[in-house]
Amino acid sequence: MNKKKELGEIPPVFPNGWFALMESNDLAKNSSKFIQALGENFAVFRDADGEVHVLDAYCPHLGANLAIGGKVRGNCIECPFHGWLFDGNSGQCTSIPYSSSKPPVQAKVKSWPCAESLGFIMVWYHAEAEEPFWQPPQIKGVSDGEFSFCGRSEHYISTHIQDLPENGSDVAHLNVLHTAGIPAGPRLVDLHGFLSKIFTHSWTASWKQGDPSHTSTVALTHTGKVLNWRVPFMDIISNIEQKGPGIVILRFDSLFGLGQGVLVQTVTPVEPLMQRMVHRFYFSNPWLKIVGKIFLYGENVQVS
Ligand code: FES
Ligand SMILES: [Fe+2]
Structure with a gap:
């Protein structure tokens, strides 16, 4: 050294x-x-x-x-x-x-x-005590209360906050780490076991620096397969927006053809190397909150 x-x-x-x-x-x-x-x-x-x-x-x-x-x-x-x-x-x-x-x-x-x-x-x-030069987002459907709140989750992640937006732009890891579906569960050791083959994800994604510079976007396409057969209604197109280091918004224009979904993710440093990540999920179809809950559970498996 x-x-x-x-x-x-x-x-x-x-x-x-x-x-x-x-x-x-x-x-x-x-x-x-x-x-x-x-x-x-x-x-x-x-x-x-x-x-x-x-x-x-x-x-x-x-x-x-x-x-x-x-x-x-x-x-x-x-x-x-x-x-x-x-x-x-x-x-x-x-x-x-x-x-x-x-x-x-x-x-x-x-x-x-x-x-x-x-x-x-x-x-x-702001580390130099400057006044806000952008405002936190408001989103149609969520801010006006039109969409139904389906649930929340909370994770504590032992890392520096910079690692999380960098992970969001690291699209190369998606088809390595995030292929196993819900049946495999959240444990890394089960990622390649028998249950991981029942339902699989595959992804295409592209990351773009945004304007203004505190933003970025990822265009993400998801394909779901059951026992290696593609299930068309599981195709999901989402648009992910990073707003500064602490806010991420994932919008799903059509979730399984049943409605629009919005996942709001916030990350807050509770210590320099400990982040609290909270997800809240909103769904446009008030009769099918269960879809939002299942989706949030799947999201939690992926986060874990
Ligand atoms: S008023 Fe005395 S400690 Fe606050
Ligand atoms: Fe990831």
Whole structure:
């Protein structure tokens, strides 16, 4: 090993972009949650009007956690220790209950740009603290509630977040690693066993850098075979969009001829080398949610 090798410029630990902190339906009005991710401590709360706010969690007075035991009052959160009140938009302390003086300007917590998108509460993270220069996506069918929510899944993956978008563009591995169908199960050792031959996948895919540069797309075609016989209704064409490092959207124009599907994937670094990946699946046909559930299960086998 060349010990004289220069390290060069080391990039920031976490990349810039929008990242899911939690799912929208896990945060009721007038409630708060403490979330640790991206090397930060977040107090996430929803006010009575339904608007979400994200502040640094620890109170600048004596360090209590605003999200644990703090009360939501209007668009502010009240510290559970001495009752100082912090504005959810600016992070400024607006009132100290036992003082008639105006709170000092330095009584302030950092407030984070946040948004709700596709069933998730997202925060904008930028290593140099720049303001958002793109917004998290809204999608017809999902954002307007027209499609039915079919289920969710969650994986913790021990890797750097950069490996995941790079894996998405690595189309060469699809016909090596992702050929075995659901019967083979998620274990790598079963990939070439008898059960892996019952139902098989084959893929064609092409990756393209997007414009703007935080995006990319993969055009993916899937063919399904049962005992080596092609089953035409299992042909699936999907369009996959990467939006920054933390969001991926897979759209299926026709899932087994039964409806349109959207799989939303978010990836959030909970530590530098530990990622939380969440999938939520939406299907246009409300009578056949079971199709969405089976599809999500198959997706989970592939992820595992
Ligand atoms: S620690 Fe928050 S008000 Fe004192
Ligand atoms: Fe893969």
